[in-house]
Amino acid sequence: MRGVKVELYKTKKIINDHKHSDDGWFWTRYSAIPYKGCVHGCRYCYCWDEKYAPHKDYRLLDKVVMVKENAPELLRKELARKPRDVIASGDWQPVEASYKLSRRMLEIIYELKFPLMVIERAPLLCRDLDILTDIAAQTDAYVGYSIVTTTDDKRRLHFEPRGPSTAGRFRAMRRIADAGILIGTLAMPIIPHIFDSDAELRLLVKMTRDAGGKFVLFGGMTLWGTCKRVFYEAVEEYNSSLLGRIDLWDANKARKTRWVRRCHLTIAEECEKRGILHYIPRPVSFYPPELQFNKRIAGKLSIKKRDIEMLGESRYRAMAYFKAARTIDGLLVDIRDIYKEKGRAGLLALDGIGEKLAGIIEGYLNTNPS
Numbered sequence: 001m002r003g004v005k006v007e008l009y010k011t012k013k014i015i016n017d018h019k020h021s022d023d024g025w026f027w028t029r030y031s032a033i034p035y036k037g038c039v040h041g042c043r044y045c046y047c048w049d050e051k052y053a054p055h056k057d058y059r060l061l062d063k064v065v066m067v068k069e070n071a072p073e074l075l076r077k078e079l080a081r082k083p084r085d086v087i088a089s090g091d092w093q094p095v096e097a098s099y100k101l102s103r104r105m106l107e108i109i110y111e112l113k114f115p116l117m118v119i120e121r122a123p124l125l126c127r128d129l130d131i132l133t134d135i136a137a138q139t140d141a142y143v144g145y146s147i148v149t150t151t152d153d154k155r156r157l158h159f160e161p162r163g164p165s166t167a168g169r170f171r172a173m174r175r176i177a178d179a180g181i182l183i184g185t186l187a188m189p190i191i192p193h194i195f196d197s198d199a200e201l202r203l204l205v206k207m208t209r210d211a212g213g214k215f216v217l218f219g220g221m222t223l224w225g226t227c228k229r230v231f232y233e234a235v236e237e238y239n240s241s242l243l244g245r246i247d248l249w250d251a252n253k254a255r256k257t258r259w260v261r262r263c264h265l266t267i268a269e270e271c272e273k274r275g276i277l278h279y280i281p282r283p284v285s286f287y288p289p290e291l292q293f294n295k296r297i298a299g300k301l302s303i304k305k306r307d308i309e310m311l312g313e314s315r316y317r318a319m320a321y322f323k324a325a326r327t328i329d330g331l332l333v334d335i336r337d338i339y340k341e342k343g344r345a346g347l348l349a350l351d352g353i354g355e356k357l358a359g360i361i362e363g364y365l366n367t368n369p370s
């Protein structure tokens with residue numbers, strides 16, 4: 001790609017280990033990405049900030065791509081020592097067409113029988129549909145396509161100057177869905193006052209469903225440091241009269257909470273209407289059979305926790321769900337056996353589970369006894 005420098009280097013470590021699965025959102029526990037820097041240069045990207053910038057000079061984010069040439073070998077070595085859980089991997093930006101490191105990493109993930117999540121926006125991912133399908137058949141594979149707006153590509157290009165077209169992403173979604181792989185839209189970040197009208201959010205859900213997508217996961221914007229500056233420059237070039245409104249949105253916590261609630265509710269309601277989900281269902285089939293039920297219940301509690309947060313409801317309530325989910329997620333015995341033996345008292349003896357949550361969990365247990 002013109003104007004982009006590619007540099008090869010050897011990294012010392014490839015996997016980021018998150019200790020717990022990313023509950024209520026992507027369900028990933030590990031991540032491993034073969035490139036540093038990103039030619040897409042989205043102007044809302046958090047990587048513009050020095051804290052996350054891949055290069056010392058943040059301005060090089062979309063100008064220098066560093067290729068971790070030993071990424072596949074390191075992945076094999078590091079992943080083989082990890083307990084089986086979902087890994088987010090790959091990056092199909094243009095450099096991948098020549099280096100094929102993401103493909104090789106997927107082959108290793110398959111070889112080691114790990115489940116995979118892909119977060120992507122480039123249609124090049126379809127090149128590796130064969131290996132994605134193999135992973136899905138063996139353990140689990142699911143894909144979230146980042147799509148933040150619908151039909152107006154001219155408007156989108158202000159914020160994603162080198163990102164693939166929205167239509168191209170939906171075409172890729174259709175191909176991946178047709179191959180039987182769980183896929184949906186990651187509507188994040190939705191940009192306030194620009195891509196956030198109810199009509200546009202509803203259309204995004206409809207387009208996802210029409211392309212075979214099974215979920216739309218909404219996420220708002222967090223603005224800070226240099227990424228805020230880069231984003232504001234983009235807004236100024238797009239329509240400077242919006243700057244004041246966006247700044248007010250950013251400065252006013254109550255306003256922002258109401259905005260998140262409105263977007264979340266709109267998307268959740270439209271998803272329900274169209275028969276898809278406003279969350280990613282937790283994959284559990286690769287856990288030991290005696291723990292899969294626990295993982296499913298922990299997943300439900302985590303999704304509830306996320307809903308409470310997005311609706312701006314009580315932080316304490318969200319925290320209670322979070323703690324209960326973590327406890328059940330970490331149990332080494334089937335919660336149904338605990339309940340069978342000790343009833344509600346057995347649930348109440350678990351860390352962080354009080355009367356109210358014990359009742360909710362009891363409800364799950366009684367409606368899903370096996």
Ligand code: SF4
Nearest residue numbers: 038040041042045047
């Ligand atoms: S695709 Fe966009 S948001 Fe994602 S890493 Fe690249 S520049 Fe950032």
